[in-house]
Amino acid sequence: MSSRRGGKNRAFWPLIGFILALSLGVLAWALGPVVIDWMDDTNIVRGFPSPEVPRTTWNWIATGVMFVVLLMLASLVVAAARPKQSTDVKEKELVKERDQMRREIKAKKELQRRINKQMKDR
Numbered sequence: 001m002s003s004r005r006g007g008k009n010r011a012f013w014p015l016i017g018f019i020l021a022l023s024l025g026v027l028a029w030a031l032g033p034v035v036i037d038w039m040d041d042t043n044i045v046r047g048f049p050s051p052e053v054p055r056t057t058w059n060w061i062a063t064g065v066m067f068v069v070l071l072m073l074a075s076l077v078v079a080a081a082r083p084k085q086s087t088d089v090k091e092k093e094l095v096k097e098r099d100q101m102r103r104e105i106k107a108k109k110e111l112q113r114r115i116n117k118q119m120k121d122r
Contacts (some may be wrong), residue, residue, distance in 0.1 A: 024070040032063030 036058050039048055049058045 028067035
């Protein structure tokens with residue numbers, strides 16, 4: 001895989017992403033109950049957590065929310081750290097091709113004009 005553009009060990013990127021997601025899941029599982037306790041102690045939201053909903057349900061909800069937030073942050077960091085892809089098309093090459101096309105069109109018109117003039121003179 002090292003012959004492809006973009007770097008070495010590209011085949012392992014999905015595995016690394018899976019390991020990153022698993023580690024974020026473990027981190028969220030550890031932080032979920034802590035967030036619920038913190039929100040309960042600080043009374044940020046009045047009446048939270050609701051006594052009608054079991055504590056384990058709140059822990060799972062907090063774990064899910066923490067996982068999504070951590071995954072979004074990790075995705076943002078990975079996207080920001082990703083090297084910029086170089087494009088195959090360069091601006092100078094495009095300008096050269098456009099100028100060449102214009103010259104070809106001009107040459108065709110000149111040739112057609114000469115042919116028309118010769119046909120007229122006969």
